[in-house]
Structures are given as structure tokens and as C-alpha cells.
Amino acid sequence: xxxxxxxxxxxxxxxxxxxxxxxxxxxxxxxxxxxxxxxxxxxxxxxxxxxxxxxxxxxxxxxxxxxxxxxxxxxxxxxxxxxxxxxxxxxxxxxxxxxxxxxxxxxxxxxxxxxxxxxxxxxxxxxxxxxxxxxxxxxxxxxxxxxxxxxxxxxxxxxxxxxxxxxxxxxxxxxxxxxxxxxxxxxxxxxxxxxxxxxxxxxxxxxxxxxxxxxxxxxxxxxxxxxxxxxxxxxxxxxxxxxxxxxxxxxxxxxxxxxxxxxxxxxxxxxxxxxxxxxxxxxxxxxxxxxxxxxxxxxxxxxxxxxxxxxxxxxxxxxxxxxxxxxxxxxxxxxxxxxxxxxxxxxxxxxxxxxxxx
Amino acid sequence: xxxxxxxxxxxxxxxxxxxxxxxxxxxxxxxxxxxxxxxxxxxxxxxxxxxxxxxxxxxxxxxxxxxxxxxxxxxxxxxxxxxxxxxxxxxxxxxxxxxxxxxxxxxxxxxxxxxxxxxxxxxxxxxxxxxxxxxxxxxxxxxxxxxxxxxxxxxxxxxxxxxxxxxxxxxxxxxxxxxxxxxxxxxxxxxxxxxxxxxxxxxxxxxxxxxxxxxxxxxxxxxxxxxxxxxxxxxxxxxxxxxxxxxxxxxxxxxxxxxxxxxxxxxxxxxxxxxxxxxxxxxxxxxxxxxxxxxxxxxxxxxxxxxxxxxxxxxxxxxxxxxxxxxx
Numbered sequence: 001x002x003x004x005x006x007x008x009x010x011x012x013x014x015x016x017x018x019x020x021x022x023x024x025x026x027x028x029x030x031x032x033x034x035x036x037x038x039x040x041x042x043x044x045x046x047x048x049x050x051x052x053x054x055x056x057x058x059x060x061x062x063x064x065x066x067x068x069x070x071x072x073x074x075x076x077x078x079x080x081x082x083x084x085x086x087x088x089x090x091x092x093x094x095x096x097x098x099x100x101x102x103x104x105x106x107x108x109x110x111x112x113x114x115x116x117x118x119x120x121x122x123x124x125x126x127x128x129x130x131x132x133x134x135x136x137x138x139x140x141x142x143x144x145x146x147x148x149x150x151x152x153x154x155x156x157x158x159x160x161x162x163x164x165x166x167x168x169x170x171x172x173x174x175x176x177x178x179x180x181x182x183x184x185x186x187x188x189x190x191x192x193x194x195x196x197x198x199x200x201x202x203x204x205x206x207x208x209x210x211x212x213x214x215x216x217x218x219x220x221x222x223x224x225x226x227x228x229x230x231x232x233x234x235x236x237x238x239x240x241x242x243x244x245x246x247x248x249x250x251x252x253x254x255x256x257x258x259x260x261x262x263x264x265x266x267x268x269x270x271x272x273x274x275x276x277x278x279x280x281x282x283x284x285x286x287x288x289x290x291x292x293x294x295x296x297x298x299x300x301x302x303x304x305x306x307x308x309x310x311x312x313x314x315x316x317x318x319x320x321x322x323x324x325x326x327x328x329x330x331x332x333x334x335x336x337x338x339x340x341x342x343x344x345x346x347x348x349x350x351x352x353x354x355x356x357x358x
Numbered sequence: 359x360x361x362x363x364x365x366x367x368x369x370x371x372x373x374x375x376x377x378x379x380x381x382x383x384x385x386x387x388x389x390x391x392x393x394x395x396x397x398x399x400x401x402x403x404x405x406x407x408x409x410x411x412x413x414x415x416x417x418x419x420x421x422x423x424x425x426x427x428x429x430x431x432x433x434x435x436x437x438x439x440x441x442x443x444x445x446x447x448x449x450x451x452x453x454x455x456x457x458x459x460x461x462x463x464x465x466x467x468x469x470x471x472x473x474x475x476x477x478x479x480x481x482x483x484x485x486x487x488x489x490x491x492x493x494x495x496x497x498x499x500x501x502x503x504x505x506x507x508x509x510x511x512x513x514x515x516x517x518x519x520x521x522x523x524x525x526x527x528x529x530x531x532x533x534x535x536x537x538x539x540x541x542x543x544x545x546x547x548x549x550x551x552x553x554x555x556x557x558x559x560x561x562x563x564x565x566x567x568x569x570x571x572x573x574x575x576x577x578x579x580x581x582x583x584x585x586x587x588x589x590x591x592x593x594x595x596x597x598x599x600x601x602x603x604x605x606x607x608x609x610x611x612x613x614x615x616x617x618x619x620x621x622x623x624x625x626x627x628x629x630x631x632x633x634x635x636x637x638x639x640x641x642x643x644x645x646x647x648x649x650x651x652x653x654x655x656x657x658x659x660x661x662x663x664x665x666x667x668x669x670x671x672x673x674x675x676x677x678x679x680x681x682x683x684x685x686x
Contacts, residue, residue: 013555013567015579018586018594024559027552057552196363196640197574200566200582296363308639 001158002048003041004101004109004128005080006094007034008117009056011136015200020272025135030112031061033133037110037151038066038077043350044155046078050106052097053082055089091120098124107158108327110151115141115223115302119187122173122324129157129168129325137202137270138223138303140188141171145329153332161341161348162332169331172215172241172286173323176299177316178309184301187324189214189224190317191300192292201304206274210294212244213284213317222267223303230264231281241284241319245293247277289316363640366416366577371637374416374573375648378408378630379655380441381432385604387659388431388448392608398450401462404432406571406603409629410535411436413576414503414596417584423471423489423502425482427535428463429602430475433505439467445662446669453669457676480506480513483532487519490528490593501529501587509540509548511557520561523593531583532558534597535570541606542614558595570598571629574636601627 009027016022038049053059059082066077083100087093098121101109108129111121114136121130131154132142157167174186193208203209203224216236217228228234228242247261262278284290292315299307299315309315340346364371385405391397404411407429415436418424426433434444439455447454448462455465466474473489476482486504493500506516511534523530534554538545551557558565566583568575576598583594601623605612612620637643 009552010567013553013565015566015568015582017555017564018566018579018582021564024553024555024565026556026559055546060552194362195365197636198572199574200568200578201575310639 001046002050002104002106003046003078003154003158004098004106005034005037005049005051006097006109006111006113006117006121007052007054007058007062008094008111008113008135009054009058010089011113011117014137014202016137016202016204016269016272019204020269022137022270027057028061030135031058031065033112033135033147034058034062035065035077036148037133037154038062038080040148040151041155042076042078044152044159044161045351046155046158049078049080049110050101050104051080051082052093053085053087054093055087094120095124102126102128108154110154111142112147113142114139115188116304118142119185119302122187123185125324127325129327131327131329138221140218140221140223140225141302143329149333150327150329152336153329154327156332156336156341157327162335166331166335167328168325169237169328170322171236171324171326173320174213174215174241175318175320176301176307177318178307179314180316182307184299184307185323186301187215188302189228189300191224191303192294193298193300193305194294195298195305196296196308198298198305198308201306202269203300203303203305204269204272204274206246206268206276209246209276210297211246211292213241213290213319214244215241215319217242222270224268227264227266227268227276227278228281230266231262231278232283234283239286239321241286242281243284243290244281245279247279284319286319286321289318291316363642364574364637366574368642370416371643372647372651374412375630375633375637375643376651376655377412377415377436378573378633379651380658381405381408381411381435382630383655383659384431384435384441384444384662387663389604389608391663397448397462397608399461399463401431401448401608402429402606403602403604403608404429406623406628407535407537407598407600408432409573409633410533410570410576410598410600411505413573414533414580414584416577417581418471418501418503420469420471421498421500423473423486423493423500425473425485425489425502425504426475427482427505427507427510428475428477428479429507429535430463430465430505434465434467434472434475437467437472438470439465439472441658442662442665443467445659445666449666449669450671451666451669452672452676453666457680458672459676459680479510480516482506483516483519484522486530486532487522487526487528490523490530490587491526493529494526499588501531501584503584504530504532506532506534507540508534508536508538508545509543511554512540512548512550517561520558520563520593520595524562527590527592529587529590530593531580531587532593532595533580534595535600536597537600537602539602539606539614542610542612544614554595554597563593563595565595565597567597567599570600571627571632573629573633600629
């Protein structure tokens with residue numbers, strides 16, 4: 001039984017550390033997360049982890065951790081094999097690695113990163129489920145959870161101890177197409193901004209926001225999904241998404257079409273509350289392409305400016321149901337507990353390791 | 359609320375292009391002149407890295423100080439040092455910015471806030487702390503920028519400077535120009551903590567990594583960290599990931615580079631090409647306008663070479679001048 005691993009050393013490095021005191025999880029801490037996940041996968045009997053190669057430092061620390069454990073007779077970590085291809089240090093490494101993992105038939109892919117990393121994985125993973133570990137900045141898609149638990153749930157799921165119908169959840173995505181040829185997915189949000197530069201990628205100035213489309217509108221996360229969530233919560237498992245027509249932060253009274261204007265205070269980055277003017281919002285039904293009102297600008301995917309478009313480009317945004325599968329950690333753990341999967345000696349339970357307390 | 363394609367006005371974009379192109383032409387000319395044997399001493403070229411110096415310096419005035427590196431020509435030009443004086447200095451002529459006594463690695467112009475290129479790796483960082491402390495005590499709103507390469511970022515005085523700037527809350531920005539190589543050693547073999555943002559965190563200051571080949575990315579990030587320092591928010595570290603088109607020094611055989619590496623960089627990662635595509639693509643500046651600037655930048659560099667070639671060498675009588683400064 002194989003599991004894939006994508007650990008992004010470059011997530012959580014952007015300007016939001018300066019403007020919003022956002023966290024920057026150190027490389028050594030990311031390596032420790034990988035080791036904790038490997039220990040849990042090992043406990044569940046996963047035989048091999050196939051990992052994305054990278055030169056940002058995580059690999060070196062992980063390999064050192066495994067070697068140190070082996071030197072003292074500790075074999076609790078599932079062995080890791082890094083894929084063999086030249087590292088570019090770009091998102092292409094993630095995409096290439098995921099395609100290779102899928103070709104090798106991994107049962108799931110553990111992802112360490114933020115919304116952007118998860119988006120990159122989702123572009124190529126097809127029906128292979130993602131186990132999400134949050135190490136990014138905004139992180140609306142991956143839950144904030146101790147990775148030990150995510151590792152256990154993943155191990156229980158891929159070894160079949162938790163039935164697939166319970167273990168995996170389906171998620172919506174947004175698909176932006178330009179002229180019917182380019183296609184760009186997003187897991188949480190698509191934002192249209194007036195400026196034409198990728199710049200420092202992150203969005204932290206509400207003045208440039210024009211339209212927001214979200215797969216779910218969660219008032220308990222931060223980022224653009226929070227704006228939508230403060231207007232009208234829409235769950236991850238609901239069929240619809242939400243679209244929001246953004247106005248000026250200084251606007252008051254009625255919008256140009258006569259609809260009432262709303263001004264919100266919303267955390268669009270960690271600790272970064274900004275006033276957002278809203279002309280209106282409405283539910284975004286699945287499979288119903290929308291044409292944006294903005295004629296030229298940048299498209300931000302899951303919080304990062306990525307693609308420009310001009311007045312001659314035809315842009316369509318559509319919400320797709322059941323597009324990405326994820327490990328449902330809470331469902332896995334609940335099932336496992338209720339069925340005695342952690343009780344030593346019970347049928348299908350985790351094997352107790354030899355040695356004191358193992 | 360603006361729907362302009364760029365938050366930077368057109369005139370500033372034109373100035374930025376002129377600066378980048380002048381740096382490029384300056385360095386390309388030096389590459390040729392060194393090979394011809396026209397230049398005394400070592401030179402380290404900034405070609406390929408122009409967007410970083412240009413975008414950062416747009417946020418600075420003459421009251422703000424920078425401490426540069428051995429690869430300092432780009433910083434000098436972007437900070438406003440006279441190109442003719444620079445070319446004179448590099449050729450050891452009396453017309454040089456330091457009367458021909460400093461050469462490439464010691465070009466300075468205090469009137470422009472350029473405290474000097476620096477032949478000692480990492481040595482600019484404590485100087486920037488000093489300038490930052492002075493600005494803080496004067497209360498004049500000045501900031502200081504310390505440029506450092508990925509290799510020199512491992513020097514003790516750079517790390518001590520991060521600590522000093524953090525504990526004294528100095529208006530200093532540490533810019534790590536990470537071009538991937540410390541001389542011939544890849545950054546992956548030389549920087550233990552792997553991430554400069556991690557390193558900044560260790561000293562209690564925020565860090566940010568940007569694509570140093572994207573003028574707009576550097577401009578946005580630099581704007582935030584410099585404004586923060588200016589307003590009393592303390593020091594930050596800005597890592598610009600970039601590429602140098604030439605060797606560590608002119609004459610470097612570059613055996614540590616992969617075959618075709620430089621050709622790929624020039625084709626796909628040239629910050630000037632990327633800038634051109636952005637501004638012309640948005641319809642803000644025409645290609646013809648940029649072509650005119652190209653010609654003017656080349657003419658300026660040619661003029662600077664002629665000026666320097668015609669200038670006299672310093673005489674024996676200059677040997678003992680400018681050694682000490684009187685503070686009286």
C-alpha cells in the first residue's frame with residue numbers, strides 16, 4: 001500500500017508575514033510534521049511513501065530523522081522514496097510529482113501546504129483523495145488540525161479499515177476558462193482584481209477587488225471566503241457556491257443598480273481586518289457558467305494573482321460539483337473509535353509495535 | 359477606486375525601464391571591455407538582476423542610505439550615481455566617483471545616499487545598521503538598505519546585524535539577492551536553514567520571499583517593508599530570487615553551471631523582457647517608446663566610456679589626499 005507525499009517548502013513565504021504577522025512555519029517544523037505523519041502511516045501498515053523531490057530543505061531533515069531513528073533501532077516511520085526528476089523549485093515540481101504518484105497507483109496523497117499547494121495537487125490528482133495538512137497562510141481548504149490525526153485517518157482510510165464511503169469526502173471546485181482553451185481551477189475562491197500585475201501574488205489591498213466567487217462561504221475561515229461567509233454562509237457540502245460583487249470600501253447608501261450596499265469588516269489575511277464594500281451577492285449554482293463583469297484585469301486563484309485577461313478575452317467561471325476527493329479526517333476517526341480500531345488485539349485494529357509502550 | 363492596470367504611474371514605469379536598461383548596457387559593455395583588457399581589477403556584473411535594485415530604489419530618496427556589495431553597479435545606477443563617474447571610477451580615472459581610487463568594488467556617492475559598494479562580503483550590513491541608527495536618532499524618517507548576496511548572508515557580521523537591527527528596532531531592510539550561487543557554490547549546499555524567511559524569524563523580524571525577476575513583485579514587497587521601516591515598524595528581510603547572467607567575476611569559467619543554463623535564463627527569465635511584456639501587453643507603454651529608451655541607454659553608456667577613456671589618471675599628488683576625513 002503506497003501513499004503519496006507533497007510537502008511544499010515554499011508555502012507561507014509571501015508579503016503577509018510583513019503586513020499581517022502571518023505565520024512562517026519553519027522548514028524543520030515542516031519536516032517534523034512529515035515525520036509525525038510517517039509514524040502514523042507506519043502504524044497503519046502503509047508500506048511506502050512516494051514523495052515529491054525538493055531542495056528547500058524538508059527532504060534532508062526528513063531523511064536525517066528517519067536515519068537517526070533507524071540508528072537506535074526505531075523503525076516506526078514508513079520508508080520514503082523520493083521521485084527522481086530534476087527539481088525546478090516551481091509549482092511544476094508539484095504537478096509532475098502528482099502525475100507520477102497517480103501513475104504509480106498511490107491510494108492517497110498527503111499534502112503539506114496552503115490553499116495554493118492543494119490547488120496545484122488537485123489539478124492532477126484525478127480521483128485520488130488528498131489528505132490535507134495546513135502549512136500555508138490563509139488555509140481555507142485544509143483544516144487546521146494536528147497532522148498526527150490526519151496521518152492516522154489517512155492510514156485507516158487507505159488500508160480499508162474505514163470504508164471508502166465514509167473515509168472520503170467530495171469537494172467542489174471553480175473552473176475559470178479563458179477563450180475556451182486555458183482552464184484554471186480553484187478550490188476555495190476566484191477573485192477578479194483591477195490591477196494587471198501578478199506582483200507579490202497575495203491579495204491584501206481590498207481596493208483592487210472587483211468580484212469574488214467561492215466554492216464555500218465559511219465565516220470561520222480567513223481570506224476571501226470569509227467575506228462571502230460573513231454575507232451568507234454556504235457549506236462545503238452544499239451544492240451551491242456564492243458570488244460577491246465588490247464595491248468601494250468607502251461606499252455607502254445604495255449601489256448603482258439600486259440594491260442596498262453593505263460594508264463589511266473581514267479578515268482577508270491573518271489578523272488583517274479590512275473594510276470591504278459589497279454591491280450584492282447571490283448563490284452560484286453548479287454547472288452554470290458565469291461571465292464576469294470586469295472586462296480586464298487579473299484572476300486570483302485561491303488568494304494568489306495568477307492570470308491576466310484583457311477586453312478581447314472570453315472569461316467563464318463555473319462551479320463544478322464532486323471535483324476533488326479529500327480524506328474526511330473527522331469521519332475516519334469517528335468510525336475508527338466506534339469500531340474499536342484503536343483497541344489493541346481487536347480485529348482490524350492497529351498493530352501494537354514491539355517494545356515498551358510501542 | 360482605480361481600474362488602472364498598474365498602481366505605478368506611466369512616467370515612473372518609463373524611468374524604471376530606463377534604469378534597468380542602463381544597468382544592462384553598462385554591464386554588457388564592461389563584459390566586453392574587461393575581455394579586451396581595458397579595465398584594471400575585478401568586476402562583478404549585475405546583468406540579469408536589474409529589476410531588484412530598480413524596484414527597491416524607487417521607494418528611496420537621497421536621504422535614504424544603501425550599503426551595497428561587490429556586485430554593486432546596479433545598486434549605484436538605480437540610486438542615482440552618475441554613470442560617467444562610475445565608468446571613470448571602474449577605469450581608475452580621476453573623473454571617477456571616488457577620483458579613481460576605489461574601482462568597481464568601492465564606488466560611493468554619499469550625496470545620493472550610496473554609502474559604497476563593498477569588497478568585503480557581508481560588510482554592508484553593519485554599515486546599514488549604523489545609517490539606520492543615525493536616521494532613527496535624527497528622527498528624519500530615513501531608512502537604510504543592506505544588500506547582501508546568498509553567500510555573504512552566512513557571514514557572522516550579517517547575522518549580528520540582523521540581531522542588532524531587531525533589538526534596536528532600526529529602520530533597516532536587509533535585501534538578500536539570492537542568485538543561487540555563492541561564487542561557484544550552490545545556495546543549496548551553503549545555507550543551512552534553507553529559507554531566509556526562517557532566518558529572519560529566528561531574529562524576530564518578518565521576512566518575505568519574492569520573484570526577483572518580476573519588477574512588480576519586488577516593487578510591491580519593497581514598498582511594504584520600506585514603509586514599515588520608515589514609520590518605525592522596524593527591520594525586515596526581503597529575499598529576491600534572481601539570476602545572474604555572467605559569472606561570479608569577469609573571467610569566471612563557470613564550470614559549475616549546467617549546459618545551456620545561461621541561455622535558458624536569458625530567454626525565459628530576463629527581468630527586462632518580463633517588464634517589457636507586462637507594460638506593452640497592458641497597453642500602457644508602446645514598444646517604440648521602449649526602443650527609444652534602449653537607444654538612449656546605449657548612447658549614455660558609450661558616452662560614459664568615451665568620457666572615461668579621455669579622462670586623466672590620478673597623479674602622484676593625489677596619493678595622500680582623501681585618506682582621512684576631518685569632522686571638525
